[in-house]
Amino acid sequence: MSWTTSDCLPAVLDGSARDTGLRKLHHRYSTQRRTRWVEAITRLQESGQPVPDPERAAEALAGAVFYRRLMTPEPLRTDEVEGLVATVLGER
Known part of the structure; x- marks a missing residue:
């Protein structure tokens, strides 16, 4: 069985509510992922x-x-990404 991040996210969020170490790890990971988006924008x-x-x-x-x-x-389809980006960035 292949797991994706989104498959594990509910358990990570649940565990983060109770475990400070897991919460810090999750926030650090999320910040790193978001940084790529911020840099591109x-x-x-x-x-x-x-x-x-x-x-x-x-x-x-x-x-x-x-x-x-x-x-x-x-889930969001590849062909929908351009429209989402345009909407969020105010291009539509």
Whole structure:
């Protein structure tokens, strides 16, 4: 059986509520992952594209992806990513 991060996330969140070490590990991992999004959005901003606050935009994108993965029967499809990014960055 192959496990993805999203498969394990409910257990990690549950354990993080009770275990300080796991909570710190989870937050550190999440920060590292979000940093990649922030850096990519910042590069867009530096290229002259009008982009909202990169940190908030990264949170909005991550939130949308997690919502689709964890709260709906269908995860975000590859062909939907461009539209999501355009919506969050105010391009649509």
